[in-house]
Amino acid sequence: MAELSREQESHRMGMHTEQLAGRSQQIFFAPEEAENFASPDAFDVDFNKRGEFDVTEMTQNQINLKIRELMSQGYGTIVVQNPGAKHSLGVGILNRLQLYFEGSLGYFGCGLIDGPNVRISGRVGWSCAENMLSGTVVIEKNAGSTFGAAIRGGDLVCKGDVGSRTGIDMKGGSIIVGGRTGAFSGFMMQRGRMVILGDAGKNLGDSMYDGTIYVGGKIANLGVDAVEGEITDLDVRWLERKLAIYGLEAPDGARNMTKIVSGKKLWNYDNLEPMEKKMVL
């Protein structure tokens, strides 16, 4: 008897394939769309209108509301003095803005932002720019763990060292680390690019689905299904352009960086799965 394929076996058991369709919503681009650069509900701000305020005596909620109030008044450049490592500052800003923190931030700074350019002169705690969508965040000193967790887009730059699990679950964007990163950086990475100019800790890129990690220093070891890839001319040109924007460069040149990609051995997709689940559950 000829060997049955997995699909045939499943059919005999009463399970039938269920083609997973795409997620097309039947929405079409309109060629006559107006050329707007900002969302209709965004604050209309002017980069030349500058506001500064000292937050020593303010709570984190008051600080975030003050930033929003200034944006609503058209301030496009805002300087926050003495943030004192308070947590959750500069979060949820869905606007173009030049935002400066003169000092350090605590946990979850600049999370969920979409558009602003943020400069932090000090350090940041855990989960800086978590779920960031677009814009730039530049930290002059060091950062804590889960730096750029689940980032979707934009450039997140730490010129110093960062902790473990950098870019965990990242789904886009570019994370650039001027120094070293801790263990499990790029864990479950799904897309996007991570550039580490110094050394990378243990289990780099563990269980990554996709995306690219470039390392300028030594790698302690690779995680499950992370493999070395071939660095191309396109990679080199992109790295040189991107690093130059932030005044950084690879220690031995972009060409000599190590490129890490997914081995794609953990990819387990099966269109029988939905039906199987229905029968089991």
Next chain:
Amino acid sequence: MAEEKDVDRFLKGDGLDSDREKEIGQHIGYRYDVNLVPDDRPPTPFLAKYIEFMGWDDLNWLEDVHMGYEEGQPAVFDRNINGWVSVPEGLELPDNQQDRDMIARELLIKFQMSERHPLIQLNKAYRKF
């Protein structure tokens, strides 16, 4: 990325390349090269103005926007609505992915910033503060 593939392979074929894909009858992964980084070509005039308006130095988050192919049609994935937005019929596609990606970025920005974007309607209906 180093491997050159037919730019129209997701439009002309079913995308079932590997044995595993043929077995399950389904393409695995994105219907574009998710790891393709932009090359040196300048952005379109519209995108150049958008980048300047935002105060950025490059494409920023748009580096992750590509022309994809969904159900045999060129389309762009809009993360804000978690769905594909189809490219207008009749639009002539360039013969390389980098130029196609640039068109996709421009179309997506115009759509996201328009009043008819679903997120604008949701925002009006549900915004709490």
